[in-house]
Amino acid sequence: MSEPVSLILTVLNEGDSIAPLLHSIAAQTRPPDDIVIVDGGSTDETVRIIDRLSNALGLPVRLFVEPGANISRGRNRAIAEAAHDIIAATDAGVRLDPEWLARLTRHFEPPESADFVSGFFLPDPQTTFEYALAAATLPAREEMGRGRFMPSSRSVAFRRYVWEAVGGYPEWADYSEDVLFDLAVMARGFHIVYEPDAIVWFRPRPSLAAFARQYRNYAYGDGQGLLWPLRHLIRYGTYGILAPLLGGIGVKRNATLGFGGLALGATVMFYTPYKRLWRMRHELGWKRLAAAAALIPLIRLTGDAAKMYGYPIGLPEGWRNRETVRIYRRGEGILPPSDAMQPEPPKNPARFSQN
Amino acid sequence: MFVIADEVREALANERPVVALESTVIAHGLPSPTNLTIAHEMEANVRAAGAVPATIALFDGTIHVGLSDEQFERLAAPGVEKVNLSNLSLVLARQGVGATTVAATIWCAAKVGIDVMTTGGIGGVHHGEAWDVSSDLPALAQTPVAVVCSGAKSILDLRRTREWLETWGIPVVGVETDVFPAFFSRLTELPVDVRVETPEEAAHIVGVHRTVRESGILVTVPVPAEHEVPVAAFNRFLAAANAELAAHNIRGADVTPALLDALARISEGATLRANEALLRNNATMAARLAVALSQLDEELSAR
Numbered sequence: 176m177s178e179p180v181s182l183i184l185t186v187l188n189e190g191d192s193i194a195p196l197l198h199s200i201a202a203q204t205r206p207p208d209d210i211v212i213v214d215g216g217s218t219d220e221t222v223r224i225i226d227r228l229s230n231a232l233g234l235p236v237r238l239f240v241e242p243g244a245n246i247s248r249g250r251n252r253a254i255a256e257a258a259h260d261i262i263a264a265t266d267a268g269v270r271l272d273p274e275w276l277a278r279l280t281r282h283f284e285p286p287e288s289a290d291f292v293s294g295f296f297l298p299d300p301q302t303t304f305e306y307a308l309a310a311a312t313l314p315a316r317e318e319m320g321r322g323r324f325m326p327s328s329r330s331v332a333f334r335r336y337v338w339e340a341v342g343g344y345p346e347w348a349d350y351s352e353d354v355l356f357d358l359a360v361m362a363r364g365f366h367i368v369y370e371p372d373a374i375v376w377f378r379p380r381p382s383l384a385a386f387a388r389q390y391r392n393y394a395y396g397d398g399q400g401l402l403w404p405l406r407h408l409i410r411y412g413t414y415g416i417l418a419p420l421l422g423g424i425g426v427k428r429n430a431t432l433g434f435g436g437l438a439l440g441a442t443v444m445f446y447t448p449y450k451r452l453w454r455m456r457h458e459l460g461w462k463r464l465a466a467a468a469a470l471i472p473l474i475r476l477t478g479d480a481a482k483m484y485g486y487p488i489g490l491p492e493g494w495r496n497r498e499t500v501r502i503y504r505r506g507e508g509i510l511p512p513s514d515a516m517q518p519e520p521p522k523n524p525a526r527f528s529q530n
Numbered sequence: 531m532f533v534i535a536d537e538v539r540e541a542l543a544n545e546r547p548v549v550a551l552e553s554t555v556i557a558h559g560l561p562s563p564t565n566l567t568i569a570h571e572m573e574a575n576v577r578a579a580g581a582v583p584a585t586i587a588l589f590d591g592t593i594h595v596g597l598s599d600e601q602f603e604r605l606a607a608p609g610v611e612k613v614n615l616s617n618l619s620l621v622l623a624r625q626g627v628g629a630t631t632v633a634a635t636i637w638c639a640a641k642v643g644i645d646v647m648t649t650g651g652i653g654g655v656h657h658g659e660a661w662d663v664s665s666d667l668p669a670l671a672q673t674p675v676a677v678v679c680s681g682a683k684s685i686l687d688l689r690r691t692r693e694w695l696e697t698w699g700i701p702v703v704g705v706e707t708d709v710f711p712a713f714f715s716r717l718t719e720l721p722v723d724v725r726v727e728t729p730e731e732a733a734h735i736v737g738v739h740r741t742v743r744e745s746g747i748l749v750t751v752p753v754p755a756e757h758e759v760p761v762a763a764f765n766r767f768l769a770a771a772n773a774e775l776a777a778h779n780i781r782g783a784d785v786t787p788a789l790l791d792a793l794a795r796i797s798e799g800a801t802l803r804a805n806e807a808l809l810r811n812n813a814t815m816a817a818r819l820a821v822a823l824s825q826l827d828e829e830l831s832a833r
Contacts, residue, residue: 177773194719195719198718198719198761200762201760201761201762201765202688202761202765203765204657204765204768204769205769206762206765206766206769231717231760232715232717232760232761232762233715233759233760233761233762233763233764234760234762235762273657273687274657
């Protein structure tokens with residue numbers, strides 16, 4: 176057998192989604208040798224389901240409950256409790272491909288000897304809206320490993336020393352913690368391997384309102400972590416200045432220039448989502464494809480509005496903590512002392528739900 | 531082409547319940563001498579429940595339905611070919627000894643008029659490439675036989691297997707289960723089409739299915755709880771066994787017996803005990819189903 180692996184995840188009120196994940200963990204062709212789950216204080220049936228189902232499936236689960244813990248704190252606690260040096264991380268609300276762990280962990284063996292392996296995640300849409308959302312927001316597999324792709328902590332594995340070196344997950348960040356973790360890992364120059372065939376499947380948010388909440392939270396996390404200021408600035412500039420300006424020019428001065436400029440902008444904005452949607456045409460059929468195509472602009476605009484709302488809420492906090500953020504992003508964070516891993520009331524109750 | 535044992539011939543002629551049994555379990559599925567012991571116990575269980583057992587195998591260019599003790603011994607000897615629909619005619623033409631898989635067994639059973647078959651688990655869709663599908667599945671889609679089993683083999687991609695069954699219109703009945711069992715394990719997240727509490731209750735559904743479709747139907751029975759190997763535990767055993775085979779560079783036809791040996795050893799016999807228990811139990815359930823079907827037929831003909 177290869178080197179043993181601990182699988183970690185955090186949960187909060189996942190009563191509706193935890194069973195498929197546990198079944199998919201049980202079906203791994205390379206089973207985890209140790210599973211640590213940290214519950215952030217679920218008020219639904221999550222803990223009871225984990226207890227009952229992990230027993231029935233024969234999963235070696237150890238469950239810890241830390242009421243009020245955010246995702247970073249939950250992950251840090253789980254990794255601190257993990258028995259082995261290779262840590263695989265996933266997330267509630269997903270389903271693992273049976274080969275997921277085998278494909279992720281083989282890269283730790285010589286000659287590759289990776290420090291950090293990023294798997295991928297694919298949407299598992301059921302409704303037309305979920306297809307449209309997947310096309311509008313989720314990268315395709317061929318986009319992995321280049322440019323802006325950031326590993327997601329729903330599908331990664333790393334050596335424990337990587338986690339220790341960067342100071343664990345940033346507990347001061349309520350959201351975007353995995354992007355911050357990625358940036359810290361990259362800053363330290365660890366050997367990162369991309370494994371596009373290590374797949375987790377997840378269902379996109381089921382409604383526009385849930386999606387808006389999710390993107391608001393992401394942007395809030397971006398503000399807390401001082402992430403992507405240029406992207407956010409461009410967004411404000413596009414909606415606040417450029418689009419009204421071009422519209423005004425189109426109405427009052429030069430229709431070709433104004434509306435042509437808007438059309439060009441829309442083409443740039445929607446090219447990739449429509450390209451992804453086109454690839455889904457066989458699954459959708461023409462009628463649903465048309466409906467999904469009609470939803471994409473609405474989704475894109477809603478997502479941008481949610482981000483423009485969430486970012487300035489998190490930004491002041493990020494600015495106040497800028498020295499902490501800067502040190503962490505350089506990969507020089509300090510791991511919370513082990514006594515900080517014990518349960519305690521949250522210092523900063525979550526402003527938003529985990530959704 | 532067919533050589534039907536007297537007991538089976540008489541039962542079929544008198545419309546008495548008959549249960550077909552596969553023979554790969556003897557030749558390739560279980561280690562010696564457990565294979566022969568279990569094969570005889572399965573036949574005994576079928577008889578005890580009121581049906582006639584008909585184990586099917588190929589000998590010397592003919593298909594035998596109902597075997598003698600000497601034929602059982604020949605199946606347990608080395609060199610027996612595993613027969614599915616793609617090589618059935620080849621083994622017959624070469625006059626070899628062949629042990630039938632589920633696909634070949636139900637094809638033979640349907641040809642001689644047997645409605646019910648028992649096995650441990652069916653083949654299915656393999657992990658990896660979606661086209662890597664056991665011939666059991668297309669055979670089930672085309673052959674009007676009720677197959678009593680404990681789901682599909684644990685090493686398969688059960689989700690895709692379940693989807694395949696649905697796509698090709700093969701109903702899945704669960705006896706005392708809401709979910710499609712995973713051979714050694716009782717629990718999966720994959721629902722059956724309908725739950726019944728007894729094989730007699732399943733017989734009513736099978737009876738209706740026979741009148742409307744020319745396809746197979748699965749009657750799934752979970753492994754007895756006291757012998758279950760939970761799915762995650764089984765996958766740990768399997769990963770360790772596969773690693774052992776890779777370390778010893780075992781390939782080709784040697785893989786299955788070596789894997790079964792390794793699994794039994796690594797699990798300290800748990801997988802073997804589970805396999806034996808479900809085979810015995812399924813034989814009883816299949817016989818009860820066949821008896822109930824036979825009674826339904828009698829009632830229909832009396833009207």
